[in-house]
Amino acid sequence: MKVVVAIKQVPQRDAPVRIAADGKGIEERELQWAMNEPDAYALEEALQLKEQHGGEVMVVSAGPERVGSTIREALAKGADRGIHILCGGLGERDALGVARLLAAAIRPENPDLVFTGLQSEDVGMGQTGVILAELLGMPHATLILHVEETDSGLKVKRELEEGWFQEIELPLPAVLTMQSGGNKLRYTTLMGIKKARTKEILVVSAAELAGDATRVVTLEQIAAPKKQKTTQILTGPAKKAAKALVEKLKTEARVL
Amino acid sequence: MSVLAVLEEGGGKIKRASWEALTAALKLGAAQDVTAVVIGAQTEALAGEAAAKGVGKVVRIEHRLLAQYTADGFSSALQQLIQNQDATKWVVFPHSYQVRDYAPALACRMGQVLIGDVIAIEAGPTFTRQLMQGRLTGTYRHCGGGPCFVSVQAGAFRADGAETGAGAQAPIAIFTPALNAAQIRTKPGAPLRSAAQTVDLGSAHRIVSVGRGIQSTENIPIVRELAEALGAELAASRPICDNGWLPLERQVGSSGQTVSPKLYLAVGISGAIQHLVGMKGSQCIVAINKDANAPIFEVADYGIVGDLFEVVPALIEAVKAAN
Numbered sequence: 001m002k003v004v005v006a007i008k009q010v011p012q013r014d015a016p017v018r019i020a021a022d023g024k025g026i027e028e029r030e031l032q033w034a035m036n037e038p039d040a041y042a043l044e045e046a047l048q049l050k051e052q053h054g055g056e057v058m059v060v061s062a063g064p065e066r067v068g069s070t071i072r073e074a075l076a077k078g079a080d081r082g083i084h085i086l087c088g089g090l091g092e093r094d095a096l097g098v099a100r101l102l103a104a105a106i107r108p109e110n111p112d113l114v115f116t117g118l119q120s121e122d123v124g125m126g127q128t129g130v131i132l133a134e135l136l137g138m139p140h141a142t143l144i145l146h147v148e149e150t151d152s153g154l155k156v157k158r159e160l161e162e163g164w165f166q167e168i169e170l171p172l173p174a175v176l177t178m179q180s181g182g183n184k185l186r187y188t189t190l191m192g193i194k195k196a197r198t199k200e201i202l203v204v205s206a207a208e209l210a211g212d213a214t215r216v217v218t219l220e221q222i223a224a225p226k227k228q229k230t231t232q233i234l235t236g237p238a239k240k241a242a243k244a245l246v247e248k249l250k251t252e253a254r255v256l
Numbered sequence: 257m258s259v260l261a262v263l264e265e266g267g268g269k270i271k272r273a274s275w276e277a278l279t280a281a282l283k284l285g286a287a288q289d290v291t292a293v294v295i296g297a298q299t300e301a302l303a304g305e306a307a308a309k310g311v312g313k314v315v316r317i318e319h320r321l322l323a324q325y326t327a328d329g330f331s332s333a334l335q336q337l338i339q340n341q342d343a344t345k346w347v348v349f350p351h352s353y354q355v356r357d358y359a360p361a362l363a364c365r366m367g368q369v370l371i372g373d374v375i376a377i378e379a380g381p382t383f384t385r386q387l388m389q390g391r392l393t394g395t396y397r398h399c400g401g402g403p404c405f406v407s408v409q410a411g412a413f414r415a416d417g418a419e420t421g422a423g424a425q426a427p428i429a430i431f432t433p434a435l436n437a438a439q440i441r442t443k444p445g446a447p448l449r450s451a452a453q454t455v456d457l458g459s460a461h462r463i464v465s466v467g468r469g470i471q472s473t474e475n476i477p478i479v480r481e482l483a484e485a486l487g488a489e490l491a492a493s494r495p496i497c498d499n500g501w502l503p504l505e506r507q508v509g510s511s512g513q514t515v516s517p518k519l520y521l522a523v524g525i526s527g528a529i530q531h532l533v534g535m536k537g538s539q540c541i542v543a544i545n546k547d548a549n550a551p552i553f554e555v556a557d558y559g560i561v562g563d564l565f566e567v568v569p570a571l572i573e574a575v576k577a578a579n
Binding site for chain 2 (some may be wrong): 011013014016017019026094095096099121122123124125126127130131133134135139140141142143159160161162163164165166167168169170171179180181214215216217218219220221222223224225226227228229231232233234235238239241242243245246247248249250253255256
């Protein structure tokens with residue numbers, strides 16, 4: 001089976017983020033980057049399918065030059081090759097614009113299965129996979145925890161709200177967006193890093209793929225969130241703060 | 257300009273988050289221009305519920321192939337309704353798992369992009385949604401023609417915003433989309449629970465909840481001890497359950513349980529959106545986190561900024577001393 005995994009590079013979790021001067025993006029200097037965690041789960045599922053049934057795993061990612069390191073990380077974990085869609089920050093495009101780029105890169109590969117994470121940890125639109133399916137003319141299923149091959153295609157386990165699940169059967173080719181927690185993520189090994197050096201990364205420019213970046217939805221302004229509550233921060237050494245907190249919970253909040 | 261509010265059913269009734277979506281729809285147009293839409297194979301009772309909410313009208317999209325939700329069935333049916341109506345400007349949904357599964361595809365078919373997980377609608381209109389796991393917010397605007405698709409975050413709008421109390425019933429129409437079985441490519445199974453739920457966090461008065469900050473499974477006992485000292489149930493954010501450090505049934509958030517105890521004490525939880533929607537209704541929220549900018553402090557009543565490995569043992573001692 002030929003599997004494509006669409007991955008995104010996002011700012012490292014808990015990295016301090018500052019709003020850029022134009023108020024429309026975040027300050028990228030000094031920022032550390034990482035693979036979007038739900039996409040890491042998508043990659044893990046693809047690698048496990050390959051280990052069980054053979055085939056090929058290809059990763060595709062869009063963004064500036066820095067994205068190459070995340071593609072290389074995926075290759076080090078076991079993906080066979082990568083496509084890097086070279087473009088400016090993804091903020092220049094809306095979700096449809098980004099999905100169009102990915103679809104244009106994926107289409108000629110004729111994959112049996114396309115994976116991606118259920119959402120990104122930065123913009124969190126949670127729609128790239130679903131739009132991708134629509135553009136590729138494939139059926140899709142979202143929030144998937146487990147994938148099983150059947151005679152007629154796939155049987156997947158989908159997460160529903162409030163602790164419920166459901167099984168869905170769908171034919172191939174298909175697009176799946178993966179939820180976290182279905183697998184354990186593997187670590188990158190030294191051997192993997194070594195092997196990745198000789199694996200191919202095809203770099204294509206966004207203009208070659210799909211020039212149309214007209215936005216239907218624009219991001220006007222980024223701001224710090226409005227506080228929903230006044231928080232009393234208890235300061236001082238741990239013992240003092242803990243004692244003050246218990247006192248507040250007893251006499252002020254009356255929850256102890 | 258008309259506004260559609262697409263309502264979702266659960267257990268034979270309109271879900272609460274859908275009434276919140278209706279409130280959001282009423283911010284985008286006058287009540288007489290708002291149409292509530294229900295979808296299914298038998299929608300009479302649902303339509304009756306919606307008709308009492310002071311909307312202009314109710315449309316029942318009904319077809320036997322819509323008995324069970326599928327992305328293909330729902331997208332196609334709604335697309336047909338929108339194309340059949342005059343000048344639909346806004347289509348508003350609750351940001352549910354179901355909507356996330358099909359609304360982006362529906363929007364794409366119509367050359368549009370869903371503005372998802374919206375927490376506020378201001379004059380313009382502009383739509384505010386959270387970025388960077390709630391550390392920032394972004395204001396979005398729809399440009400160009402055609403309908404704009406919007407989904408709203410659970411709890412961001414009032415569920416009773418649409419009540420009229422006048423007892424007037426809006427007119428109800430039935431719309432039958434053209435669907436055939438071959439169009440529906442996925443075969444969904446019935447909902448199931450993987451294991452018997454033995455923990456009912458929903459009825460707990462106090463909850464101590466633990467997140468990534470705990471670092472490893474070996475450290476779980478310190479928060480368990482705190483929970484015991486407080487007479488609280490132990491809960492967790494998703495990564496803890498993903499790692500198998502606590503069972504899935506102790507997970508709080510959009511994919512786990514929704515809780516509103518008297519006391520919710522979050523230890524080492526940064527407060528991603530998916531977690532906050534499951535606990536922000538708690539009466540008193542306490543956050544212990546080393547990062548003063550963690551979004552959990554946006555909703556906390558009390559906070560201690562510090563190393564949980566120092567604060568939690570001190571807290572256990574203080575609670576025991578006070579008991």
